[in-house]
Amino acid sequence: MAAENSFRDYVAARLVGLSRAAYLLTGDRHLAEDLVQQALIQVASRWEKISAGGDPDPYVRRVLYHQHVSWWRRRRLVDRPQAELPETPVGDGASDIDTELTVRQALRRLSPKQRAVLVLRYFEDLTEVQTAEVLGCSVGTVKSNARDALARLRATAPELEDLRGAR
Amino acid sequence: MRMLEDLADEMPPARLPDDLWRAGRRLRRRRSVGYALAAVLVLVLAVTLPEWAANRKAAIVPADRPGAVPSRVEIPHLWQAAVGQWPAGPGGPAALVFFTGKTRYLEGTGVAVGANGSYRLIYQEIGESDGILTPDGRYYVAQGMRMVDLTTGEERQLSGEPIWGQPLAFSPDGTELLVGVSNDDDVITYGDDAIPDNDPEKPDDLIAVDMRTGAQRLVAVGRMNSYTTAAWSPDGTRIAAEGPVGRGDTSRRLSVMDARTGAPLLTVDNFAPDRRLAGRAAWTPDGGHLAILGFEGCAQACDQAAESARRWRLDLADANTGNIVDVPVPIADLPGEVVGWRDGRDAVLTYSPRSGANHRSLVALRRDGTVETLVDTPPGVSNLELPADLLRAGSFGGQPAEPSPWAAPAWAYLMAAAPVLLVLWIVRRVRRRQRRV
Numbered sequence: 001m002a003a004e005n006s007f008r009d010y011v012a013a014r015l016v017g018l019s020r021a022a023y024l025l026t027g028d029r030h031l032a033e034d035l036v037q038q039a040l041i042q043v044a045s046r047w048e049k050i051s052a053g054g055d056p057d058p059y060v061r062r063v064l065y066h067q068h069v070s071w072w073r074r075r076r077l078v079d080r081p082q083a084e085l086p087e088t089p090v091g092d093g094a095s096d097i098d099t100e101l102t103v104r105q106a107l108r109r110l111s112p113k114q115r116a117v118l119v120l121r122y123f124e125d126l127t128e129v130q131t132a133e134v135l136g137c138s139v140g141t142v143k144s145n146a147r148d149a150l151a152r153l154r155a156t157a158p159e160l161e162d163l164r165g166a167r
Numbered sequence: 168m169r170m171l172e173d174l175a176d177e178m179p180p181a182r183l184p185d186d187l188w189r190a191g192r193r194l195r196r197r198r199s200v201g202y203a204l205a206a207v208l209v210l211v212l213a214v215t216l217p218e219w220a221a222n223r224k225a226a227i228v229p230a231d232r233p234g235a236v237p238s239r240v241e242i243p244h245l246w247q248a249a250v251g252q253w254p255a256g257p258g259g260p261a262a263l264v265f266f267t268g269k270t271r272y273l274e275g276t277g278v279a280v281g282a283n284g285s286y287r288l289i290y291q292e293i294g295e296s297d298g299i300l301t302p303d304g305r306y307y308v309a310q311g312m313r314m315v316d317l318t319t320g321e322e323r324q325l326s327g328e329p330i331w332g333q334p335l336a337f338s339p340d341g342t343e344l345l346v347g348v349s350n351d352d353d354v355i356t357y358g359d360d361a362i363p364d365n366d367p368e369k370p371d372d373l374i375a376v377d378m379r380t381g382a383q384r385l386v387a388v389g390r391m392n393s394y395t396t397a398a399w400s401p402d403g404t405r406i407a408a409e410g411p412v413g414r415g416d417t418s419r420r421l422s423v424m425d426a427r428t429g430a431p432l433l434t435v436d437n438f439a440p441d442r443r444l445a446g447r448a449a450w451t452p453d454g455g456h457l458a459i460l461g462f463e464g465c466a467q468a469c470d471q472a473a474e475s476a477r478r479w480r481l482d483l484a485d486a487n488t489g490n491i492v493d494v495p496v497p498i499a500d501l502p503g504e505v506v507g508w509r510d511g512r513d514a515v516l517t518y519s520p521r522s523g524a525n526h527r528s529l530v531a532l533r534r535d536g537t538v539e540t541l542v543d544t545p546p547g548v549s550n551l552e553l554p555a556d557l558l559r560a561g562s563f564g565g566q567p568a569e570p571s572p573w574a575a576p577a578w579a580y581l582m583a584a585a586p587v588l589l590v591l592w593i594v595r596r597v598r599r600r601q602r603r604v
Binding site for chain 2: 004007008011015016018019020021022023024029032033036037040041042043044045046047103104107118119122123
């Protein structure tokens with residue numbers, strides 16, 4: 001019971017951040033929701049071990065990003081949760097539509113790993129070493145993926161000014 | 168980057184199912200079951216793969232190599248797998264089959280010992296007589312001509328209908344099997360005067376069954392009440408058979424006949440009750456003589472002590488005249504059946520000590536009467552059966568074969584694992600309860 005409560009507390013505290021990261025990774029609200037649910041089910045299945053290790057964030061992040069890459073590889077969605085979802089209204093996020101479209105289209109042209117590197121480095125503000133740990137790859141791979149991702153973004157969406165400052 | 172922040176703002180918090188935690192627990196249970204199954208699978212593969220590979224090798228390696236027949240066998244484990252039982256699988260061609268009641272079936276059971284040392288049980292119905300091995304050791308021929316393939320575990324009926332009779336001997340080339348087929352009536356019919364209307368006792372037929380097609384060929388019709396022993400001459404042209412004749416089996420007959428036509432070549436009536444054709448390998452390797460087992464001592468209405476007190480000998484009779492032609496070879500203990508010859512000179516026979524009748528071995532009987540044990544068995548073994556090819560090749564002197572405790576059926580593994588799993592489950596329950604407190 002104590003484990004379940006601490007899991008619920010963690011989810012309540014981190015749901016917004018996880019949902020936002022998932023959205024950036026998938027580019028789709030429904031896929032993002034599925035990704036968060038799948039990741040949290042994985043986390044719940046190992047919660048005692050994860051919470052005993054201290055900060056659960058690194059593990060949760062790893063699950064989220066690996067799940068995303070795995071989905072992309074399989075090109076299909078499997079093992080969706082069967083429970084009925086609460087009928088909560090969702091905002092359509094119609095503001096600033098031009099920017100959103102531009103960024104989304106630009107992100108869509110990236111590989112899942114490049115997108116993951118981009119989100120981890122520039123959205124979650126992780127260092128290159130931390131990003132490499134989450135993705136289970138070398139720091140060199142993180143660097144090259146970040147460089148390639150930014151280059152592609154610059155090429156496909158030159159109007160996004162703040163790319164110029166990114167390294 | 169600010170644009171990523173802006174884009175992420177478009178995402179509301181993900182909706183989560185109410186049973187998220189329970190879904191995680193379900194996943195955890197599925198994973199635990201998966202790990203347990205994987206562990207069992209790995210264990211089973213680790214245990215069975217080497218044996219399986221050895222069986223495959225045994226199926227390829229010529230069986231009649233020197234040392235293929237183990238010098239000693241042991242009583243199998245209670246949990247020993249039967250032929251073809253998963254996951255142990257078949258044991259490959261047999262080097263020998265022995266029969267014992269000391270198995271989990273608590274009745275007479277065949278135990279096939281493979282050329283690779285594997286042990287597999289052959290279940291026998293209650294009252295089922297012992298079967299015989301084909302010359303190559305691949306098939307066990309059970310009562311009714313049911314063929315058990317020892318290399319695959321498959322069972323099939325050789326002919327369409329079971330042939331109910333006594334399998335006696337294979338032809339030298341292994342293509343035909345002599346069977347004494349009973350013609351007796353199953354029931355006796357009584358008339359109004361309470362006198363039987365029919366005589367249920369009918370003379371038996373001797374047939375040769377083609378081992379490839381199951382076709383039956385009549386060799387001798389109605390010549391004896393039954394066929395106790397039959398032996399095929401080494402060149403395959405003649406058959407010697409022995410059995411009772413006359414009303415109430417009062418007399419016995421030895422007959423040598425043409426193997427193709429069944430035409431009698433020699434008939435010895437009033438064959439003495441203290442002599443018998445020595446077995447399926449009664450013909451000497453040169454085809455000139457027939458081995459006869461004779462004894463001095465009680466011949467009729469004997470108790471067990473009197474039977475055990477018989478003094479046995481091996482005689483050689485001329486196959487053309489039936490006359491004894493050589494000095495008898497004395498036999499110290501109790502002979503069973505001559506099943507082969509070693510170096511063309513010493514008879515190879517099943518053998519029991521006078522002291523313990525329920526103990527069989529395979530020995531070579533030298534001309535001076537001394538015996539050399541070729542296969543020894545523990546007490547409780549009632550019969551031994553060896554493939555003719557190995558007997559002919561003299562492939563004796565192999566390492567004693569020990570039954571592997573791992574060659575077990577799946578239920579034995581489950582039974583062994585159940586207490587461990589139960590303890591683990593209890594420990595887990597206790598820990599969980601302590602954590603809640």
